[in-house]
Amino acid sequence: MDFLVFQYPMITVQACLDGILLGVLFALIAYGMALQWGVMNIINIAQGDLVILGGYIAYFMYLYGIHPAWGVIVAPVIMYFVGIAIYKLVINKVVDRDLFISILATFGISILFMQLMNFAFGADVVLANSGYGTTMLFDSNVVLPNSKIFSAFISILFAVCLVIYMKKSKLGRAIRATAQNARAAKILGVDTEKVYAATFGINAALCGVAGALISITFTIHPYMGLPYTIRSFMIVIVAGLGNLPGVAMSGMGLGVFEEFADYILGTEFRIGSVFLLLVLILVYRRFKLSRKREYLK
Amino acid sequence: MRLNKIILSFVSALVILFSTSVASFAKVVGDKIILGAAISLTGKYSSNGVHTQNGYNMAVDRINSMGGVKVGGKTYKFDIIYYDDESNPKRAAQLAERLISQDGVEFMLGPYSSGLTKAIAPVTEKYGVPMVEANGASRSLFTKGYKYLFAVLAPANLYLDVAIETAVELNGGKPVRIAQAFEQDAFSQDVRLGILDAAERTGSKIIIDDKLPKELNDMAATLVKVKQMKPDVLVVSGHTKGALTAIRQIAEMKVDVPMLAMTHCDAAKLSKQHGKNSQYALCASQWHKSLTYKDDFFKDGMTYAADFEKEFGYDPPYQSAESSAALLVFKDAFERANSFDQKKVRDALAATNMQTFYGNIKFAPGGQNVDKPMVLFQVMCDASGSCENKVVAPLKWASAKLIHPIPKWSER
Numbered sequence: 227m228d229f230l231v232f233q234y235p236m237i238t239v240q241a242c243l244d245g246i247l248l249g250v251l252f253a254l255i256a257y258g259m260a261l262q263w264g265v266m267n268i269i270n271i272a273q274g275d276l277v278i279l280g281g282y283i284a285y286f287m288y289l290y291g292i293h294p295a296w297g298v299i300v301a302p303v304i305m306y307f308v309g310i311a312i313y314k315l316v317i318n319k320v321v322d323r324d325l326f327i328s329i330l331a332t333f334g335i336s337i338l339f340m341q342l343m344n345f346a347f348g349a350d351v352v353l354a355n356s357g358y359g360t361t362m363l364f365d366s367n368v369v370l371p372n373s374k375i376f377s378a379f380i381s382i383l384f385a386v387c388l389v390i391y392m393k394k395s396k397l398g399r400a401i402r403a404t405a406q407n408a409r410a411a412k413i414l415g416v417d418t419e420k421v422y423a424a425t426f427g428i429n430a431a432l433c434g435v436a437g438a439l440i441s442i443t444f445t446i447h448p449y450m451g452l453p454y455t456i457r458s459f460m461i462v463i464v465a466g467l468g469n470l471p472g473v474a475m476s477g478m479g480l481g482v483f484e485e486f487a488d489y490i491l492g493t494e495f496r497i498g499s500v501f502l503l504l505v506l507i508l509v510y511r512r513f514k515l516s517r518k519r520e521y522l523k
Numbered sequence: 524m525r526l527n528k529i530i531l532s533f534v535s536a537l538v539i540l541f542s543t544s545v546a547s548f549a550k551v552v553g554d555k556i557i558l559g560a561a562i563s564l565t566g567k568y569s570s571n572g573v574h575t576q577n578g579y580n581m582a583v584d585r586i587n588s589m590g591g592v593k594v595g596g597k598t599y600k601f602d603i604i605y606y607d608d609e610s611n612p613k614r615a616a617q618l619a620e621r622l623i624s625q626d627g628v629e630f631m632l633g634p635y636s637s638g639l640t641k642a643i644a645p646v647t648e649k650y651g652v653p654m655v656e657a658n659g660a661s662r663s664l665f666t667k668g669y670k671y672l673f674a675v676l677a678p679a680n681l682y683l684d685v686a687i688e689t690a691v692e693l694n695g696g697k698p699v700r701i702a703q704a705f706e707q708d709a710f711s712q713d714v715r716l717g718i719l720d721a722a723e724r725t726g727s728k729i730i731i732d733d734k735l736p737k738e739l740n741d742m743a744a745t746l747v748k749v750k751q752m753k754p755d756v757l758v759v760s761g762h763t764k765g766a767l768t769a770i771r772q773i774a775e776m777k778v779d780v781p782m783l784a785m786t787h788c789d790a791a792k793l794s795k796q797h798g799k800n801s802q803y804a805l806c807a808s809q810w811h812k813s814l815t816y817k818d819d820f821f822k823d824g825m826t827y828a829a830d831f832e833k834e835f836g837y838d839p840p841y842q843s844a845e846s847s848a849a850l851l852v853f854k855d856a857f858e859r860a861n862s863f864d865q866k867k868v869r870d871a872l873a874a875t876n877m878q879t880f881y882g883n884i885k886f887a888p889g890g891q892n893v894d895k896p897m898v899l900f901q902v903m904c905d906a907s908g909s910c911e912n913k914v915v916a917p918l919k920w921a922s923a924k925l926i927h928p929i930p931k932w933s934e935r
Binding site: 234236237240241244248341344345348349350351352353355360362366369371373440444445447448449450452453485488489492493494496497 | 565566567568569570571610704707733734735736738740741742743744745747748750751762763764767768771772775776777791792796797798
């Protein structure tokens with residue numbers, strides 16, 4: 227079994243493609259996390275729960291007979307305002323505080339969201355059917371569900387739009403300025419309060435898009451948010467803050483890594499191997515950091 | 524300061540009064556037999572928790588309205604104290620403790636899921652409180668030597684071995700090649716053990732043996748292996764997530780496999796959520812309304828289903844049916860014991876041998892029900908796309924013929 231990848235070479239192609247399509251979606255969630263981490267110095271534990279909430283928006287559209295793909299447009303709009311509301315109620319009180327406080331606060335939000343979603347939508351596992359078909363490659367030895375291709379395409383589209391927006395628009399420039407130096411930005415007339423709110427809103431909107439895509443490709447459940455938080459955390463750790471190409475690459479890399487871990491080590495080690503990788507990277511980073519510190523001394 | 528003291532003593536007096544009044548209210552009081560149950564009304568098991576509670580309530584109303592329980596020449600009525608265990612094993616154990624030591628409950632009904640039953644069983648065992656449970660199927664519950672635990676349902680290792688036997692039978696008695704993917708939780712791993720046994724018995728070979736993570740929502744990798752290695756049977760168990768994910772990805776990836784056997788199809792509302800894509804899936808079930816078991820209270824499965832639907836507005840899943848059966852078992856045991864002595868009731872429970880609308884019930888020394896086989900139903904759809912679950916195995920109860928092998932996706 228361990229050598230399945232070598233016995234059936236097409237599995238390698240399949241694993242790479244699956245991994246990349248999956249990774250792009252993760253990267254979208256991670257990009258939102260990197261953005262608010264960079265700008266506000268907040269690690270959002272509720273990231274995955276925002277994703278799931280976005281998924282429920284698409285699911286309910288599907289229930290009422292609207293094609294769930296429209297969720298990609300509706301979910302971010304609703305989620306943007308949800309994000310702003312969370313910011314006004316909770317985040318603005320912890321934004322200048324210690325990182326630990328913001329982790330606690332968002333952890334609280336995460337639990338609250340899980341329970342509220344469970345209360346409102348029930349504990350059933352649900353999904354939205356897109357009705358997209360399947361693409362067969364290489365004499366139908368490699369299969370790609372069109373829903374996955376669609377979600378990767380939409381993720382890339384949103385990421386590209388966001389990059390352009392960050393570069394060109396006034397708000398985008400303000401956000402980048404605040405990320406570089408909040409105090410200086412404030413002195414130069416940037417309304418940082420507004421920037422923070424917008425950043426959190428944009429992050430929630432990205433989560434909404436990702437959630438809608440996940441409802442089409444995978445399944446949605448009120449308690450399924452945490453793995454998305456952990457994966458995006460991991461991607462950001464690997465890529466570093468404010469490094470969009472890095473986020474995209476590390477997202478795809480993680481996707482491919484997961485797929486291969488599945489084939490080589492077995493499905494039971496899939497998530498475990500991701501955590502192992504996280505630990506290794508953190509240790510490596512610390513090691514590098516300590517060397518730098520010595521140099522500074 | 525003095526005022527505070529007065530308030531404090533007043534409140535504590537109230538608390539003492541309240542707790543003693545609750546204790547004296549419980550157990551068997553007047554004409555009431557009070558049972559205790561911790562049920563998942565919130566949290567991740569809440570939908571099945573509600574099914575369980577509805578099943579209990581339906582049976583309580585029915586038994587009470589049809590003359591109640593006769594013990595020592597007197598008629599008693601059932602009543603249940605419920606607590607919400609929040610789908611949390613620790614909380615469930617605390618609540619069991621509270622039901623027994625504070626509320627004075629002497630007889631318990633089970634919670635939902637194997638995990639929570641496992642948490643409660645040591646508590647009921649410690650106090651010698653007989654518990655009839657209807658929703659914990661894990662094999663490990665019945666190997667610990669518990670004396671006060673009785674389960675009306677078949678243990679988890681029997682869920683899918685009918686499928687393997689059927690596959691071998693259809694293969695002309697020759698061994699088959701099995702691919703399996705199971706979630707890493709107590710229940711699914713027990714189902715897996717059952718498959719391993721069945722494979723050994725029939726000489727079949729397991730060629731894929733994947734363990735899925737708890738937060739599973741992607742099993743593409745397993746399905747790619749299935750596509751390449753072409754097994755005769757694919758077995759999947761991972762609660763509703765597993766059933767939904769498997770059907771979605773099998774359809775999307777056009778995986779052709781002659782037989783697909785799963786658990787939790789009806790809980791996942793497969794045919795509703797996936798329509799025609801779920802066609803031909805074989806599902807293990809504890810109960811199906813078309814089975815012809817009978818009793819005096821609910822008549823048969825069809826009548827039970829109709830009455831349940833009238834009361835709660837949905838078709839009863841097997842979780843509700845087995846929960847209702849638990850109360851029939853308690854009533855029968857009380858009447859045979861003709862006493863409320865916990866030891867006598869326990870012995871009466873152990874000697875249970877009866878038929879209910881849900882199936883025959885007879886407990887093995889470990890507490891599991893050994894007299895009720897699992898049934899397999901197959902999702903069958905008509906041309907208009909509306910799907911129905913039809914019992915196909917064992918043959919005695921079959922209402923339709925098993926469609927085998929599953930047609931290839933290219934021919935559907």
